[in-house]
Amino acid sequence: MLKYPLTISNSWLKSARTCERMFHYKYREGLRTQKISHALERGTWVHAFLDEYVQTGDWGNAEADLRKTYPEGVEGTDDYLLTLADLCDGILNHYTEEYGEEDMEIVDSEVMLSARIPGYDWSLTGKIDLFFRQGGILRGRDYKTGRIPSPDQRLMDPQLYIYDFLAADNGLDVEIWDYDYIVPALPTNPQELKAGGLSKRKNIKATHASYMAAIKDAGYDPADYTDILAILKNKPNPFFVRETVHRSPVVTQAILSGIESTVGQISYLDNATPGIWAPTGMHVYGACNGCEYKPLCITDLHDGDRGVIIESSYTRKEDRGKETRGQKETQKEEEIYVNLAKR
Numbered sequence: 001m002l003k004y005p006l007t008i009s010n011s012w013l014k015s016a017r018t019c020e021r022m023f024h025y026k027y028r029e030g031l032r033t034q035k036i037s038h039a040l041e042r043g044t045w046v047h048a049f050l051d052e053y054v055q056t057g058d059w060g061n062a063e064a065d066l067r068k069t070y071p072e073g074v075e076g077t078d079d080y081l082l083t084l085a086d087l088c089d090g091i092l093n094h095y096t097e098e099y100g101e102e103d104m105e106i107v108d109s110e111v112m113l114s115a116r117i118p119g120y121d122w123s124l125t126g127k128i129d130l131f132f133r134q135g136g137i138l139r140g141r142d143y144k145t146g147r148i149p150s151p152d153q154r155l156m157d158p159q160l161y162i163y164d165f166l167a168a169d170n171g172l173d174v175e176i177w178d179y180d181y182i183v184p185a186l187p188t189n190p191q192e193l194k195a196g197g198l199s200k201r202k203n204i205k206a207t208h209a210s211y212m213a214a215i216k217d218a219g220y221d222p223a224d225y226t227d228i229l230a231i232l233k234n235k236p237n238p239f240f241v242r243e244t245v246h247r248s249p250v251v252t253q254a255i256l257s258g259i260e261s262t263v264g265q266i267s268y269l270d271n272a273t274p275g276i277w278a279p280t281g282m283h284v285y286g287a288c289n290g291c292e293y294k295p296l297c298i299t300d301l302h303d304g305d306r307g308v309i310i311e312s313s314y315t316r317k318e319d320r321g322k323e324t325r326g327q328k329e330t331q332k333e334e335e336i337y338v339n340l341a342k343r
């Protein structure tokens with residue numbers, strides 16, 4: 001149960017800052033593309049597998065749920081989704097190999113927290129993936145599936161600063177936060193060479209453990225592969241990166257002030273005519289690429305028939321029936337949108 005009714009989240013802020021039109025389509029019109037997003041489904045299911053794993057040491061229930069959601073033999077089911085359970089299972093196998101049994105006492109997982117911004121009648125909310133104790137210290141963790149960002153991107157990512165603010169306001173004195181980056185891919189098996197033996201390509205996307213397993217599967221002698229095995233042993237794992245986040249009070253303050261100005265901007269836009277929604281995503285490098293609203297946005301900007309596009313490509317909040325697990329997660333974000341002008 002959230003403490004305050006008027007809430008905004010990191011996703012809400014991200015969308016508002018990226019593009020006014022994107023924010024408008026997503027939060028004011030409540031539109032969602034009909035196409036299932038592979039990235040969203042994959043991320044949501046990897047989180048579900050990890051949550052079960054930290055709670056029970058296994059991910060069998062999440063895997064069974066996923067296989068039931070996208071069963072084999074059903075005509076028309078997307079090929080990627082049919083193999084998603086195998087991918088998630090493989091990721092968890094490698095993840096547990098990388099980190100082993102962590103000596104942790106779970107405090108709580110998937111925790112929804114809210115906190116009032118001092119001096120304002122609105123609050124922030126966020127779902128924290130994991131709180132745990134290690135060596136008597138309270139720690140917080142956020143799982144990220146996708147590309148591993150550069151260190152400077154990570155240091156300027158507001159998410160964990162917001163989570164730290166939320167935790168502190170809820171009496172959780174977190175000493176260490178970390179991002180657990182998970183690349184949603186499996187190691188590549190080395191190629192069998194025509195002349196016999198396995199390829200020793202140095203830039204192969206593999207780990208020491210996966211290469212060793214491939215040698216054993218192919219029935220070769222590991223002693224013939226000590227060179228490539230030594231390289232892989234000394235290389236950072238390309239699939240998992242765990243980074244502790246250094247917190248800076250200056251950045252926290254700057255982020256809270258930035259939130260204030262974003263809320264002010266949205267509040268202003270709520271009072272403006274719909275025509276004022278600017279295609280700001282065009283100015284943000286790459287924001288239009290992959291934007292789920294691109295077909296509608298182009299139609300609107302060129303005065304086309306938006307009804308036809310909405311009918312064929314989007315669902316409205318009030319019309320949505322059966323949703324995927326990923327879409328349900330996003331729906332929670334939509335539900336916290338409030339029209340600030342009505343306050």
Ligand code: SF4
Binds near residue numbers: 020298
């Ligand atoms: S296509 Fe670009 S301008 Fe249009 S809503 Fe998406 S991000 Fe904004």
